[in-house]
Amino acid sequence: MNVSVEELSITVAGGRKLLDAVNCLVQAGITEGGIYYDGTSLAKVRSSVGYVTQDDIMYETLTPRENLTFAAAFILPKLSKESRSKEVESVIEKLNLTKCANTVVGSPGLVRGISGGERKRTNVALSLLGNPSLLLLDEPTSGLDSKMSDSLMRDVKHITEQGCTVVATIHQPSEAVFMRFDKVLLLETGRVAYYGAISSLRGSLGNLGFTCPEGTPLPEVLLDLLELPEKEEARAAHKEKLVQLKKLSDISSADKGSPTNQKHHPSARESAGRWWYCSSGSW
Numbered sequence: 001m002n003v004s005v006e007e008l009s010i011t012v013a014g015g016r017k018l019l020d021a022v023n024c025l026v027q028a029g030i031t032e033g034g035i036y037y038d039g040t041s042l043a044k045v046r047s048s049v050g051y052v053t054q055d056d057i058m059y060e061t062l063t064p065r066e067n068l069t070f071a072a073a074f075i076l077p078k079l080s081k082e083s084r085s086k087e088v089e090s091v092i093e094k095l096n097l098t099k100c101a102n103t104v105v106g107s108p109g110l111v112r113g114i115s116g117g118e119r120k121r122t123n124v125a126l127s128l129l130g131n132p133s134l135l136l137l138d139e140p141t142s143g144l145d146s147k148m149s150d151s152l153m154r155d156v157k158h159i160t161e162q163g164c165t166v167v168a169t170i171h172q173p174s175e176a177v178f179m180r181f182d183k184v185l186l187l188e189t190g191r192v193a194y195y196g197a198i199s200s201l202r203g204s205l206g207n208l209g210f211t212c213p214e215g216t217p218l219p220e221v222l223l224d225l226l227e228l229p230e231k232e233e234a235r236a237a238h239k240e241k242l243v244q245l246k247k248l249s250d251i252s253s254a255d256k257g258s259p260t261n262q263k264h265h266p267s268a269r270e271s272a273g274r275w276w277y278c279s280s281g282s283w
Contacts, residue, residue: 037049037134047130047132048132048133048134049132049134049135049136050127050128050132050134050135050136051127051135051138052124052127052135052136052137052138052140053123053138054138054140056119056122057126058105058119058123058126059105060104060107060111060113061104061105062104062105063100063102063103063104063105064097064100064101064103064105064118064121064122065088065092065101065102067105067122067126068088068091068092068122068125068126068129069084069085069088071126071129072084072088072129075129076129076130087129087131091125091128091129092125094125094128094155094158094159095121095124095125095128095155096121096151097118097121097122097125100114100115100118105119105122115148116143116144117144117148117151117152120140120144120148121152123140124137124140124152124156132164133163133164133165134164134167135159135165135166135167136166136167136168137156137166137169137170138168138169139169140152140153140156140168141153141170141171141173141177142171146174146176146177149173149174149177150174150176150177153177153180154180156168157180160182172219173217175217175218175219178198178217178218178219179198179199181198182198183196183198184196184198184222186222186226188226188242192246192249193226193242193246193249194222194246194248194249195249196249198218201218202218202221204248205221205225205245208245208248209241210225210241210245211224225241225242225245226242
């Protein structure tokens with residue numbers, strides 16, 4: 001496994017394992033190489049990285065504001081109580097938690113509390129307290145309907161516009177959610193199949209000969225093209241298309257931060273505000 005935060009160069013099985021590796025949470029297997037951020041070992045700049053797990057981790061008997069206040073005391077111990085309070089109110093505003101800030105989180109099916117979308121927002125807010133320059137999101141929209149998912153990712157998009165780089169894995173995103181991302185990293189059996197801009201991707205796939213039916217969400221198209229045809233005689237041509245897709249990836253990602261270009265290591269300033277989506281051959 002070789003992971004570089006700046007370039008996202010990887011040989012892992014899927015998005016979650018990538019995020020675990022970046023956050024030094026790999027429990028088994030062999031990890032080789034280094035993990036760097038802004039040219040520095042990640043272990044030395046962990047305070048600059050926020051990780052939002054798929055499971056919502058918070059005290060269900062407290063309100064979102066109380067959860068954030070409690071966490072701030074540990075994450076920002078050097079700040080005064082007044083300064084920590086300002087930081088808490090800042091992330092509450094960023095994640096649109098004002099209306100539910102004083103409502104008990106609750107436990108689904110047991111104790112009535114805030115909605116599922118508000119729980120997700122609170123979970124993200126907890127990782128924003130340290131003002132990270134890199135935020136990792138593991139399937140933040142899981143369990144949410146399409147409207148809640150789009151609303152959440154719209155607010156996360158705003159966070160990137162303030163200079164925070166976001167890397168996310170998402171389970172079956174809608175077209176609307178998917179198009180909020182700037183770039184996509186598509187993995188095939190742990191290796192980069194495509195990395196580049198999303199905005200012109202559908203047209204590029206059509207030019208390569210891939211089938212891109214109108215009305216079919218682009219995420220589904222991307223997963224389908226990784227599957228080899230059942231007919232043996234069609235596989236060689238399909239594999240050649242995948243090779244051309246990888247070459248297209250190299251061209252479209254010639255800018256700083258490409259996982260297909262191992263020579264350049266961009267600074268945090270160069271990477272700031274980027275919005276990445278990681279996908280693998282299976283959700």
